[in-house]
Amino acid sequence: MEQQTQPIPATNINPKATNNHNQPSSWAKKAWRLLSDVRAQSPLIQCITNFVSMDLMANTLLSAGASPAMLHSLEELNDFTPCCRALCINVGTLTPSWLPSMKAAAQLCSQLDTPWVLDPVAVSASGFRLKACMELVELKPAVIRGNGSEIIALSMAFTQPSKVSIVKGTDSIHESVDAVEAAKLLAKSSGAIVAVSGATDIVTDGNQVVGAHNGVALMQKITATGCSVTALIAAFVAVDKIHALDAAVSALAVFGVTGELGMKNAKGPASLRMHLIDALHGLDEAALESHVNITSLS
Ligand SMILES: Nc1ncnc2c1ncn2[C@@H]1O[C@H](COP(=O)(O)OP(=O)(O)O)[C@@H](O)[C@H]1O
Numbered sequence: 001m002e003q004q005t006q007p008i009p010a011t012n013i014n015p016k017a018t019n020n021h022n023q024p025s026s027w028a029k030k031a032w033r034l035l036s037d038v039r040a041q042s043p044l045i046q047c048i049t050n051f052v053s054m055d056l057m058a059n060t061l062l063s064a065g066a067s068p069a070m071l072h073s074l075e076e077l078n079d080f081t082p083c084c085r086a087l088c089i090n091v092g093t094l095t096p097s098w099l100p101s102m103k104a105a106a107q108l109c110s111q112l113d114t115p116w117v118l119d120p121v122a123v124s125a126s127g128f129r130l131k132a133c134m135e136l137v138e139l140k141p142a143v144i145r146g147n148g149s150e151i152i153a154l155s156m157a158f159t160q161p162s163k164v165s166i167v168k169g170t171d172s173i174h175e176s177v178d179a180v181e182a183a184k185l186l187a188k189s190s191g192a193i194v195a196v197s198g199a200t201d202i203v204t205d206g207n208q209v210v211g212a213h214n215g216v217a218l219m220q221k222i223t224a225t226g227c228s229v230t231a232l233i234a235a236f237v238a239v240d241k242i243h244a245l246d247a248a249v250s251a252l253a254v255f256g257v258t259g260e261l262g263m264k265n266a267k268g269p270a271s272l273r274m275h276l277i278d279a280l281h282g283l284d285e286a287a288l289e290s291h292v293n294i295t296s297l298s
Pocket residue numbers: 146147148170171172197198199200201214215216217218219220224225226227229252255256
């Protein structure tokens with residue numbers, strides 16, 4: 001049953017808040033509708049992801065109401081991938097033996113018009129990884145989500161390959177706002193919605209730029225929060241593939257809000273990890289509406 005809409009406290013109405021209808025509360029309503037659809041439809045989400053993230057990613061999807069499946073065997077794709085509503089590909093612990101599965105699954109999704117989402121973890125850590133990510137981008141992801149350094153490097157690989165800076169770790173050395181132009185270029189060249197996570201999560205289709213300002217800095221100190229929010233984007237895109245930008249913004253905002261709510265009970269990264277999952281599972285419309293902070297950055 002749909003819950004009653006709560007009035008929004010005046011302090012939560014941001015004059016720059018943006019949406020398709022120019023109504024301040026519209027983004028919160030959209031995010032709530034998408035989360036409700038994920039809970040109602042429980043879309044099956046295939047995740048071909050790194051070993052570090054499998055646990056948190058699966059639990060994040062379950063807490064949101066989706067149905068995660070961490071299947072990556074090439075032999076299973078023809079049977080399994082067509083049953084999925086969306087696919088999440090994450091190159092965090094990439095090896096040559098996994099890449100053919102990633103490409104085959106992405107190709108299947110493109111043929112079936114099933115949305116898929118790419119997380120280019122540590123894209124510039126090696127030439128092998130960078131080439132693999134570029135090949136995956138050619139297979140038309142609906143959304144690419146990375147941190148600032150990853151999006152800058154991946155965008156640069158297509159525009160100025162000789163200038164790709166090597167970032168060896170999985171953590172960003174850039175602020176997300178430093179990656180806006182790179183994200184726009186990557187979105188235009190790939191056709192994907194590009195999302196950059198950070199203190200402000202930025203999402204663009206190459207023209208429109210939206211910022212989601214939720215979350216807490218301690219989320220960076222839990223490994224695989226980035227991977228997990230990418231999978232959450234896949235779940236939101238699964239229930240509204242026509243509006244991938246709205247789905248990506250909403251998923252990032254919802255995850256950020258659960259970080260803020262989880263932080264109320266957390267003592268450090270380990271307990272935040274637990275409380276964040278609990279907060280996602282229990283999130284209601286009133287809490288979402290009063291915390292969501294999304295603005296236009298165009
Ligand atoms: N300084 C910050 N303040 C608030 N939230 C943050 C901050 N940095 C990262 N986050 C949040 O943490 C999650 C993971 O983002 P990030 O750390 O950028 O990804 P990755 O782990 O891939 O590097 C995202 O939901 C993001 O919004």
